[in-house]
Each structure stands twice: as structure tokens, then as C-alpha cells.
Amino acid sequence: MIGTEEWLLAVSEPGIGRLALRARERLSLLCDAGSRIGTTLEVTRTAEELTQVAVPRFADYVAVDLTDCVLRGDEPGSMDAGQRRVALAGIREGTALHQLGALIHPLPSTPQGRSLATEQPVLGSVLSNTFGWLAQDPERCRRICEQGIHSLIAVPMRARGVTLGVVSFYRATGKDAFEEDDLALAEELVGRAAVCVDNARRYTREHAISAELERVTASLQQALDLQRRFTTDASHELRTPLAGLRVTLEEARLHPDETDLADLMEHALGDVDRLQAIISDLLMLARIGAAPPAALESVDLAVLAKAGTARRTDDPHPARLDLTADVTADAVPEQIRRVLDNLLDNAQRHAARDVLVTVRRAGGMAELSVTDDGPGVPPAEREHIFQRFARLDTARSRDRGGTGLGLAIARDIAHAHHGTLHAEDAPSGGAHFVLRLPLNTRTA
Numbered sequence: 001m002i003g004t005e006e007w008l009l010a011v012s013e014p015g016i017g018r019l020a021l022r023a024r025e026r027l028s029l030l031c032d033a034g035s036r037i038g039t040t041l042e043v044t045r046t047a048e049e050l051t052q053v054a055v056p057r058f059a060d061y062v063a064v065d066l067t068d069c070v071l072r073g074d075e076p077g078s079m080d081a082g083q084r085r086v087a088l089a090g091i092r093e094g095t096a097l098h099q100l101g102a103l104i105h106p107l108p109s110t111p112q113g114r115s116l117a118t119e120q121p122v123l124g125s126v127l128s129n130t131f132g133w134l135a136q137d138p139e140r141c142r143r144i145c146e147q148g149i150h151s152l153i154a155v156p157m158r159a160r161g162v163t164l165g166v167v168s169f170y171r172a173t174g175k176d177a178f179e180e181d182d183l184a185l186a187e188e189l190v191g192r193a194a195v196c197v198d199n200a201r202r203y204t205r206e207h208a209i210s211a212e213l214e215r216v217t218a219s220l221q222q223a224l225d226l227q228r229r230f231t232t233d234a235s236h237e238l239r240t241p242l243a244g245l246r247v248t249l250e251e252a253r254l255h256p257d258e259t260d261l262a263d264l265m266e267h268a269l270g271d272v273d274r275l276q277a278i279i280s281d282l283l284m285l286a287r288i289g290a291a292p293p294a295a296l297e298s299v300d301l302a303v304l305a306k307a308g309t310a311r312r313t314d315d316p317h318p319a320r321l322d323l324t325a326d327v328t329a330d331a332v333p334e335q336i337r338r339v340l341d342n343l344l345d346n347a348q349r350h351a352a353r354d355v356l357v358t359v360r361r362a363g364g365m366a367e368l369s370v371t372d373d374g375p376g377v378p379p380a381e382r383e384h385i386f387q388r389f390a391r392l393d394t395a396r397s398r399d400r401g402g403t404g405l406g407l408a409i410a411r412d413i414a415h416a417h418h419g420t421l422h423a424e425d426a427p428s429g430g431a432h433f434v435l436r437l438p439l440n441t442r443t444a
Contacts, residue, residue, distance in 0.1 A: 038196030
């Protein structure tokens with residue numbers, strides 16, 4: 001019995017006890033890693049969870065660097081393009097380590113470079129003597145050492161046989177340097193995180209594909225809706241002038257001796273002109289929003305307004321200008337000119353004496369407005385007038401020309417440029433139409 005007690009006492013010697021405690025701590029760390037890493041399907045957040053698990057129980061600082069293609073959800077590519085620092089945790093802030101967002105190109109001689117090349121963890125037990133690491137950035141490395149960071153383990157993050165990036169574990173003053181025994185634990189931590197990061201990467205890719213499919217589907221549906229609307233509008237609005245033209249021609253055929261040929265031709269050509277105008281406007285409505293991003297230009301609204309009004313030499317009421325210089329927006333120039341022309345056409349038809357074009361900045365938006373001193377638009381009708389072929393019961397609705405599509409086209413163009421077009425109160429009591437577009441701050 002005494003011999004047994006002495007033997008039990010022997011296994012409790014301090015050295016053996018420390019090994020047992022260290023083994024329990026490592027097992028606890030791995031258990032925590034299993035439950036705390038991979039709680040989301042987001043690449044950056046998963047990398048952050050790895051750093052939070054490892055600091056300070058295993059390392060004083062942990063950095064995770066991944067390739068940009070992994071962050072986008074693409075298949076991992078060459079490491080030659082560098083790795084982006086996506087997660088960094090430590091016992092103190094303000095270290096000389098590369099900060100979040102930095103694009104790092106590790107030299108082949110550094111522990112990180114060797115780790116990526118060999119696909120194995122690499123130990124740098126004494127950084128001040130690790131010349132390959134010092135060669136990467138001597139001044140930065142000197143400051144890192146002065147801040148007490150003295151030891152490093154670099155581990156490649158690999159999943160499904162491909163490398164996603166590299167993880168760097170650092171220890172500083174107050175902790176013993178990393179040893180060979182620490183490599184296995186570092187590799188196990190990174191291996192668990194790698195599976196989660198790769199799952200998050202693939203989810204990111206699948207989500208992006210799904211979002212793109214939804215965007216394409218919505219675009220196709222919008223195109224189909226526009227086509228159907230074009231067909232409906234065309235069949236409805238072309239019927240009236242066609243019917244009028246047919247009646248006029250049939251009447252002339254039945255009573256040729258009573259027909260004034262010149263008058264017949266004038267009315268027929270007028271109907272044809274109206275048909276052509278309606279078709280052109282319907283086609284414009286169908287094309288709005290289909291312009292590729294490359295068609296966008298930086299448009300100076302003051303320059304556009306000055307040129308646009310100068311071309312209109314036959315207007316009964318020459319427009320006055322109140323223009324602020326250098327008010328620009330990213331837009332399709334021809335479409336914005338169409339908005340201005342439509343608003344001016346509308347104003348010229350209804351103005352008593354005065355038409356004013358204004359360009360200014362307001363609330364972070366570029367504004368182009370057209371104001372007239374005509375009968376104005378009643379507040380209750382200010383949305384209705386933007387509908388296709390809308391007509392009002394007021395004096396303003398007695399349209400002298402136009403297709404009934406001008407304001408609808410103008411508003412659709414505004415929306416296609418992420419802007420707005422509204423009818424608002426005018427000081428003169430007339431109509432005040434305001435186009436607002438996102439201001440181009442690059443040139444503002």
C-alpha cells in the first residue's frame with residue numbers, strides 16, 4: 001500500500017503536472033475553436049473569429065491574410081497577387097504590424113513566404129535573428145521588435161487541397177517563444193478555420209451568382225413589361241389618328257369632285273406627322289434605362305442648358321437663364337437634352353410671356369428646373385400629368401401639339417439616372433418642373 005502511494009505521488013511531480021495542464025489548455029482551446037469559429041457564412045467574420053479565439057490564450061497577436069479572389073468568393077488563385085489583411089487581433093493596439101486592408105507581398109525568405117511555398121507551418125522562434133523576415137521591411141520589423149514582439153509561427157490556410165492565404169501568430173514580451181511543439185496546435189487551429197472560411201467563400205460565390213441571376217431575371221422581366229406596354233400603348237394611341245386619316249381618305253375617294261386636294265394633303269400629312277411623333281416617343285420610352293454604364297458621361301448642366309436653349313430660335317418666349325457653373329452629373333447627354341427639350345416644349349405651349357431655366361446645386365443634388373408663367377398645374381394633378389397620354393381638365397390641358405408622352409419620357413429618364421422629376425410651386429403661379437440628379441462630386 002505504501003508503494004502504491006509513493007508511485008501516485010511520483011506522477012504528480014511539477015514537470016509532469018505542467019505538461020498535463022498544458023494539454024488540458026490546448027484541448028480547451030481547440031474545443032472553443034470548434035464552437036466559436038464559423039458561426040457565420042461571411043469570410044471576413046470567420047477570419048476575425050480565429051484571431052479572437054487565439055488571442056491571448058495561444059498568441060499575443062494574430063493576423064489573417066487572404067487573397068482578394070477568396071474575398072470575392074472566387075476559387076483561390078495564385079499567391080503572386082499578394083494577400084489582403086482581413087483580420088488582426090492583439091493584446092494591444094497601435095503595433096507596427098500591417099493593419100487591416102493592407103495588401104502584402106511576402107518575400108520568399110520570410111516565414112510567411114516559406115509557409116506558402118512549402119504548404120507547411122514555419123517557426124520563427126527569435127524574430128530579431130530571422131533575417132529572411134527582417135528583409136521584408138527592415139524599418140517596420142525593427143519597430144515590431146522594439147514593441148516586444150519576438151516570436152512567430154506562419155501557417156498556410158488550406159482547404160480542399162488549395163491555399164486560401166496565410167495566418168501569422170505572434171508572441172510578445174511576457175510569453176515564452178514559440179517552440180516546435182506549438183506548430184501542431186497552430187496548424188490545427190488554422191485547419192479548422194480554413195474549412196469554415198472556404199465554406200463562407202463558396203457561399204459568397206453562390207450568393208453572388210444568385211443575386212446576379214435575380215438581377216438578370218428582373219432586367220428581362222422589365223424588358224418584357226416595357227415591350228408589352230409599348231404594344232399596348234401603340235395599339236391604343238395609334239388607332240385614333242389612323243382612324244381619322246382613313247375616314248379623310250375614304251371621304252375623298254367617295255367624293256373626289258368635292259375634295260380640296262391641297263387641304264386633304266395638309267390634313268393627311270398632319271396625321272402622319274402625329275403618328276410618327278407618337279411612334280418615336282414610344283420607342284424612346286422603350287429604350288430608356290437600357291443604356292450601358294459606358295454611355296454615361298460627366299454632363300455640365302449649365303453648359304447643356306445654355307446650348308439647348310440657344311438652338312430653339314423659333315420659341316415664342318425666349319427662355320431666360322439663371323445658371324450656376326460646374327454643376328455636373330453622370331448621365332447620358334442625349335437623354336438629359338431630351339428632358340430639357342420636353343420641359344421647354346411644355347413651358348412654351350403654356351407660358352403667357354416668360355420661361356425661366358435654372359441650374360443650381362441643392363442638398364447634394366444637381367438641379368435643372370424650367371418655370372413658366374402660365375396657368376400652372378393644380379397640386380392634385382401634379383403626379384397624374386406624368387402618366388402616359390394624361391390630359392388635364394384645366395386650361396393647361398388644351399394641348400397645342402405634343403404626343404402626351406413628353407413628361408412621361410422626362411420622368412422615366414430621371415428615374416433611369418437615379419434622379420427625380422416633380423412639378424412644384426412656382427413663385428409666378430405658373431408651372432415649375434424640377435429635375436434632380438445625383439451630383440457628380442468628383443468635379444463639384
